[in-house]
Amino acid sequence: MSHMGYGCLMAVDRDHVLRSAAALLTRKSTATMDEVAKAAGISRATLHRHFAGRDALVRALEALGIAECEAAVDAARLDEGAASDAVRRMVREIEPAAGLLAFLYTENQLFEGEEQHEGWSRIDGRIAALFRRGQDSGEFRIDLTPAWLTEALFGLLASGAWVVQSGKVAPNDFHHMIVELLLGGALRREES
Amino acid sequence: MSHMGYGCLMAVDRDHVLRSAAALLTRKSTATMDEVAKAAGISRATLHRHFAGRDALVRALEALGIAECEAAVDAARLDEGAASDAVRRMVREIEPAAGLLAFLYTENQLFEGEEQHEGWSRIDGRIAALFRRGQDSGEFRIDLTPAWLTEALFGLLASGAWVVQSGKVAPNDFHHMIVELLLGGALRREES
């Protein structure tokens, strides 16, 4: 059926375009629609048929980022085992999306007055709940609020993505850098 | 003398415009030149007489940020006393400029191909040297590189500025949040 074929093809292409745009905008956040189209291997006309304008593209990327974040949070099983292990699993799962996250992180600074997507609130809530669980179990310190720890996590993910992209640190160190700084800090531990 | 008066007045006004622009762009990084002018209480023509274009304005803001950072680093006396105390002093000194830093932090993501200002390299180097000193003295752990700790510090400063601006945490908690997370991490300490 033409309708079936149409829908499937569009979906596949749309996803491919979205991935290409994410990869490009992660590196150059001011890329033109022409550049985005070229990066995806399609013409600007076709790009505009998929996403009616740059705004729609960014919104779609935001939705993709939210979906990947939520999937990562699901896969990390935040309510199982030690809270610190859950944090490690989460960073591990979210690492492939760190570049996209970094792009959306700065892009969100533009959405000044507008309310942010509901999906972010949900993800923020789930991660904050994990930090709160760690505090209740005595694993995490209580003088750093869950809200701040959540924000700091996203900030460190963005910083990590950029510092890896700039070549200052090896991609393999990404997970260790983020997790160890977030959980353990820079000070040397006496124990262990 | 007209020349004297001219120079002095320009300098004062220029600094005032720069501060206003920094305050506005910290909140709305995409503000128009008209908005910047209005925020400074001058006309767009006069703004353009001080800074020939948005690019020049951003460069001037970058120079201001570098100057304030360097002054903060100087005032913090990074090579005196315990490294962790030096970090605390530095964050304390740099806190007033955190908003401007956050703006420049995202703005630098646009300068893709271009080489960054030499001033940043100097500041990065001085801060990285502090972390290295802390490692050499056994105060800091050695598995987190000074380069990463430096980048993470700037990332946390930007995150802290935004989270305070959004009202999610109190401004008074800024210093404690940044320093304690950077130095101690989220895990509870057994000692002390």
Add this chain to the structure above:
DNA sequence: CCCATGTGAGACATTGATGTCTCATACTGG
């Protein structure tokens, strides 16, 4: 074979920000 549909290429107008210019006005020092 023929038609439908997606696509690429390009022309064209629009829009928003910006750079530039002129002119009238207010102030300041001599």
Add this chain to the structure above:
DNA sequence: CCAGTATGAGACATCAATGTCTCACATGGG
């Protein structure tokens, strides 16, 4: 009072990105 100067207001051109449209081509199914 007068000259010099900075300023504000606004007009105007420019420029880049974008939205929109048309047309030709290819491909795939009936």
